[in-house]
Amino acid sequence: MIISKSDITRIEAYLWEIPKSFSPKMRVPARILASETLLDNIMEDRSLVQLVNVASLPGIQGASLVMPDVHEGYGFPIGGVAATVYPEGAISPGGIGYDINCGVRLLTSQQKITDIRDRLESLSKELYAQIPSGMGKGGQIKLSLQEIDEVLHNGAEWAVQKGYGVNDDLAFMESNGRLHNADASMVSEMAKKRGADQLGTIGSGNHFVEVDYVEEVFDETIAKSYGLSKNQVVVLIHTGSRGLGHQVATDYIRQIMAAMPTYDIEVPDRELACVPFNSQEGQNYFKAMGAAANYAWCNREIISWEVRRAWKNIFGPTIEPLKLMYDVAHNIAKIEEHSIEGKRIKVIVHRKGATRAFGPGFGELPEKYRNVGQPVIIPGSMGTCSYVLAGTDKSMQLTFGSCCHGAGRRLSRTAAKKQVNAPVLKEQLKEKGIFVEAGSFKGIAEEAPIAYKDVNRVVETVSDSGIAKKVVKLRPVAVVKG
DNA sequence: ATGTTC
Numbered sequence: 172m173i174i175s176k177s178d179i180t181r182i183e184a185y186l187w188e189i190p191k192s193f194s195p196k197m198r199v200p201a202r203i204l205a206s207e208t209l210l211d212n213i214m215e216d217r218s219l220v221q222l223v224n225v226a227s228l229p230g231i232q233g234a235s236l237v238m239p240d241v242h243e244g245y246g247f248p249i250g251g252v253a254a255t256v257y258p259e260g261a262i263s264p265g266g267i268g269y270d271i272n273c274g275v276r277l278l279t280s281q282q283k284i285t286d287i288r289d290r291l292e293s294l295s296k297e298l299y300a301q302i303p304s305g306m307g308k309g310g311q312i313k314l315s316l317q318e319i320d321e322v323l324h325n326g327a328e329w330a331v332q333k334g335y336g337v338n339d340d341l342a343f344m345e346s347n348g349r350l351h352n353a354d355a356s357m358v359s360e361m362a363k364k365r366g367a368d369q370l371g372t373i374g375s376g377n378h379f380v381e382v383d384y385v386e387e388v389f390d391e392t393i394a395k396s397y398g399l400s401k402n403q404v405v406v407l408i409h410t411g412s413r414g415l416g417h418q419v420a421t422d423y424i425r426q427i428m429a430a431m432p433t434y435d436i437e438v439p440d441r442e443l444a445c446v447p448f449n450s451q452e453g454q455n456y457f458k459a460m461g462a463a464a465n466y467a468w469c470n471r472e473i474i475s476w477e478v479r480r481a482w483k484n485i486f487g488p489t490i491e492p493l494k495l496m497y498d499v500a501h502n503i504a505k506i507e508e509h510s511i512e513g514k515r516i517k518v519i520v521h522r523k524g525a526t527r528a529f530g531p532g533f534g535e536l537p538e539k540y541r542n543v544g545q546p547v548i549i550p551g552s553m554g555t556c557s558y559v560l561a562g563t564d565k566s567m568q569l570t571f572g573s574c575c576h577g578a579g580r581r582l583s584r585t586a587a588k589k590q591v592n593a594p595v596l597k598e599q600l601k602e603k604g605i606f607v608e609a610g611s612f613k614g615i616a617e618e619a620p621i622a623y624k625d626v627n628r629v630v631e632t633v634s635d636s637g638i639a640k641k642v643v644k645l646r647p648v649a650v651v652k653g
Numbered sequence: 654a655t656g657t658t659c
Binding site for chain 1: 655657659
């Protein structure tokens with residue numbers, strides 16, 4: 172299938188549509204949220220073919236959607252949103268991704284960048300020492316099978332109960348850091364084994380822990396509600412469910428592929444394997460996905476504990492403790508209620524490389540944030556900048572309450588490695604005042620800024636289109652990578 | 654993303 176510019180209609184300044192008539196398999200139109208330049212960029216890989224394929228999912232509602240940071244992924248594009256009707260619509264593990272509940276959190280300090288400028292090198296080394304990182308890397312905590320089941324059921328609460336977390340953090344996580352539909356008995360022994368020693372570890376790829384400061388405040392009122400102010404030092408953590416989530420995805424993609432003929436489902440790409448949500452296989456996957464999501468929240472809570480320890484080691488035991496601003500999931504499926512063509516209906520929202528961006532008034536939000544909307548945390552590429560935005564009513568109308576999740580890759584990992592001299596890049600970043608500590612130069616090369624789209628343009632698009640409001644811009648000063 | 658390949 173080839174998609175050319177003439178197949179795409181501009182329906183708003185930043186909204187494009189491939190109509191249903193494009194392919195007989197499509198059940199709904201396919202929509203792209205992008206500026207014209209970003210759209211040209213998006214057309215360089217198979218993202219739009221995948222977007223059109225997703226529009227053929229059984230029970231899909233409204234439109235199949237991609238955000239401006241989209242790039243191709245396993246079956247579904249990364250940066251995609253698909254809502255299917257509850258309870259009989261499709262659930263597809265490819266629409267969630269291999270790293271179940273990959274997500275980002277932001278911790279805030281009471282320090283200004285000028286207070287810590289001379290400590291950055293030792294801080295980055297201490298963070299690197301405290302936070303295990305890298306492929307397959309285990310951590311300090313070794314879980315028994317009994318304990319791992321507790322983590323899978325209780326999510327971030329487990330970390331708090333065991334003294335690896337902070338009780339006040341729980342209110343500041345999407346779903347309070349725990350999905351109640353989780354069922355550990357739906358997670359394979361193999362997955363549990365892989366997860367037994369990986370709590371408190373970031374992994375590799377684009378995962379990181381980063382120290383930033385607030386460089387610019389766009390919206391004083393919202394920034395104040397979120398506890399953010401100019402020049403304030405903050406910490407961004409980006410990671411997910413590690414080997415455990417990956418194994419859950421692998422196990423269920425295989426099972427669901429095998430079950431598809433039973434339900435008479437045909438999809439244009441085998442990687443879109445799906446079953447009805449209310450089928451046995453669909454329910455089992457959803458319970459296992461919830462368990463893996465809980466593992467990821469627990470993981471980010473324990474990494475925060477490691478960051479807090481590093482903070483005390485560098486700044487002394489009396490330093491004001493780091494607070495959790497918010498924690499978002501960007502690879503997950505949720506049952507939510509949305510308005511489609513004027514009707515309120517329950518849908519299964521698949522967000523893969525997309526952040527929930529609920530607007531003001533949403534009951535799950537902590538009271539401090541309820542009137543201004545959900546915090547949306549957008550990490551940029553290494554050494555560029557990141558953003559905090561706020562969800563809006565427009566996102567509820569246009570994108571099932573969703574927004575982008577990052578800058579979005581524009582070069583494959585292999586292409587990036589060919590073009591980037593990692594030791595040189597590390598030196599260049601140091602000259603710019605950014606200390607990078609990484610386990611491998613390979614990781615640095617793959618994550619070089621050149622491998623990513625310009626996060627400023629991506630954020631401009633979501634902000635100008637109205638699906639999220641810019642709150643603050645963050646500038647990195649120290650990065651720990653796998 | 655991932656003990657980098659069902």
